Amino acid sequence: xxxxxxxxxxxxxxxxxxxxxxxxxxDQLGHLSDEIRSKVENHPCxxxxxxxxxxxxxxxxxxxxxxxxHYCNRKYxxxxxxxxxxxxxxxxxxxxxxxTMAVAANIPQxxxxxxxxxxxxxxxxxxxxxxxxxxxxxxxxIKLCVSTNGLALPESVEELSKHNIDHVTITINCVDxxxxxxxxxxxxxxxxxxxxxxxxxxxxxxxQKGLEMLAAKGILVKVNSVMIPGVNDKHxxxxxxxxxxKGAFLHNVMPLIAEAEHGTFYGVMGQRGPTQDELMDLQDxxxxxxxxxxxCRQCRADAVGLLGEDRGDEFTMDKIEAMExxxxxxxxxxxxxxEAIAEEMHSKRAAKVEKAASHADEPKLNTRPVLMAIATxxxxxxxxxxxxxxxxLIYEASPNGVRFMSHRKTDLYCGGDDTCGDGESVLQQTIRxxxxxxxxxxxxxxxxxxxxxxxxxxxxxxxxxxxxxxxAVMAVYKEMAAAGKLDEAAPQEERATA
Amino acid sequence: MALQIIESCVNCYACEPLCPSKAIYMSEKTGHxxxxxxxxxxxxxxxxxxxxASICPIEGAILDALGVPINPPGSLTGIPPERMAEAMAxxxxx
Numbered sequence: 001x002x003x004x005x006x007x008x009x010x011x012x013x014x015x016x017x018x019x020x021x022x023x024x025x026x027d028q029l030g031h032l033s034d035e036i037r038s039k040v041e042n043h044p045c046x047x048x049x050x051x052x053x054x055x056x057x058x059x060x061x062x063x064x065x066x067x068x069x070h071y072c073n074r075k076y077x078x079x080x081x082x083x084x085x086x087x088x089x090x091x092x093x094x095x096x097x098x099x100t101m102a103v104a105a106n107i108p109q110x111x112x113x114x115x116x117x118x119x120x121x122x123x124x125x126x127x128x129x130x131x132x133x134x135x136x137x138x139x140x141x142i143k144l145c146v147s148t149n150g151l152a153l154p155e156s157v158e159e160l161s162k163h164n165i166d167h168v169t170i171t172i173n174c175v176d177x178x179x180x181x182x183x184x185x186x187x188x189x190x191x192x193x194x195x196x197x198x199x200x201x202x203x204x205x206x207x208q209k210g211l212e213m214l215a216a217k218g219i220l221v222k223v224n225s226v227m228i229p230g231v232n233d234k235h236x237x238x239x240x241x242x243x244x245x246k247g248a249f250l251h252n253v254m255p256l257i258a259e260a261e262h263g264t265f266y267g268v269m270g271q272r273g274p275t276q277d278e279l280m281d282l283q284d285x286x287x288x289x290x291x292x293x294x295x296c297r298q299c300r301a302d303a304v305g306l307l308g309e310d311r312g313d314e315f316t317m318d319k320i321e322a323m324e325x326x327x328x329x330x331x332x333x334x335x336x337x338x339e340a341i342a343e344e345m346h347s348k349r350a351a352k353v354e355k356a357a358s359h360a361d362e363p364k365l366n367t368r369p370v371l372m373a374i375a376t377x378x379x380x381x382x383x384x385x386x387x388x389x390x391x392x393l394i395y396e397a398s399p400n401g402v403r404f405m406s407h408r409k410t411d412l413y414c415g416g417d418d419t420c421g422d423g424e425s426v427l428q429q430t431i432r433x434x435x436x437x438x439x440x441x442x443x444x445x446x447x448x449x450x451x452x453x454x455x456x457x458x459x460x461x462x463x464x465x466x467x468x469x470x471x472a473v474m475a476v477y478k479e480m481a482a483a484g485k486l487d488e489a490a491p492q493e494e495r496a497t498a
Numbered sequence: 499m500a501l502q503i504i505e506s507c508v509n510c511y512a513c514e515p516l517c518p519s520k521a522i523y524m525s526e527k528t529g530h531x532x533x534x535x536x537x538x539x540x541x542x543x544x545x546x547x548x549x550x551a552s553i554c555p556i557e558g559a560i561l562d563a564l565g566v567p568i569n570p571p572g573s574l575t576g577i578p579p580e581r582m583a584e585a586m587a588x589x590x591x592x
Contacts (some may be wrong), residue, residue, distance in 0.1 A: 042522070063509065063511045063512075063555075064510050064511045064512035065510065065512060065555065066512070066553070068555055068574060068575070070576070072509060072576075073575075074508055074555040074556060075508055075556065090509070119510060123512065124511065126515075185574065185575065185576045186574065188512075188552060188553040189546050191516075191546075191547065191549060191552070192547055192552060193547070193552040193553070260585045260588065260589060261589055265575050265577050267575055268577050268581060268582055268585045269577065269587075270583065288568075392566070479553045
């Protein structure tokens, strides 16, 4: 018997999404207008489907910030680090335009240029808008987007709406100033540094006002929230409801990243981040009210490539200066490639819907859900060697179908070599990152990891190479069910805690 | 009377556009922002608070005319200096 892939079944109601269909697949966005759907279908940060195919880049033109967040350290810059707010090379608008065109010519799947820092883009209006102005004119086939803390957003909405900017992300961690004061120690507002609850209150008001103004202009708004256990974790479901009511269309709840070596308030004070389970539980509890984004990689403010990869090293300024870019011909090539990708996505989607429909009448399993890890380099298929995977996508299979849950980085937040860290081998670390999963699907796998995975209670599987992820996950789930493995309880003690 | 930006400046540019006297410049020599003491008025007559020191995110990077940090350790991040010292010592030990 065959089970439907949930993300491809029509949304249960027009007003939101069922708790089982909250990726950002197109059917789950079914209540949006065609215009909005067309705006997100090639945006990797707005569409879960698109992130398997399309790449994005950030240009680091915005160093200044107008607030302080307790998860950020303005001194930090490390090339081994991968998290928001970290960059290696600050660019002028002119350099940013050159870099964007060089990347667009060399990575034709790159569809989106974002400005995300390392400070707040709207606290650097001249540098940010100069970059947008030039790119709108010189590279009109690239989508522009910006992310902001929201403090300077209301005064920037008019200017943003002039630049072909379809997407704005606002980081909103709270709507309660008392909670805000535990996240934001100060803001700079009307020529003064304002601390504590008073500052947080102004920031929250500006964020909400900016969100309403953008929604009124028809600009798509995604809200990012950092989940901070004991600070705003209980509060974020309410944030989700409020931002949805004001017109945000996607909510991205991300885990706090806090380590003492980052020198941030939370890192130094020992504030912990959420566990994988806590994060997934919160995303599920918000999902009844809001479209949830689960595929965010919390990338650097100068990241280049598909989500989860960073090809920034190929595009340093010295390398770009040496490149000769003919953007007109690059644009023609890009158009052909984008059309081919769109066609591939549409035909894959249609095939899935058809397959699901043809098996709709079959009897339903009554077995427990299972998490599986997938090694992929994109295109929605299992096409990566276990040992080459820098991250795994986590899918849940259940009698209701298959849904995307999250991703797990194998090297956590540090790309340093073996001498960096506590000496745990890369393989051990990788296997630990898969805690809670019962199978791992990859194109190939070596003997050593095979043994270690089995010992850890995770079944390695290389039999579905080049197959579409959802179909393979469901096939493995049914094999597990047929073998009686799902009659046993899930190995609870091995669920992820880090 | 003039303020001073010292080498712990991280070049975030936040202060530069705020200066009412256009006293802040990028120094080729030191590689970070500095204040021209001939131009700095400490915002006298323009603002109640000195602007560069009100937006600067780095504790200790801006000194007053007496050479005292306007934003001393712990005043901006909220991290008690002794806790910061402990955390750094722990990291060194590893």
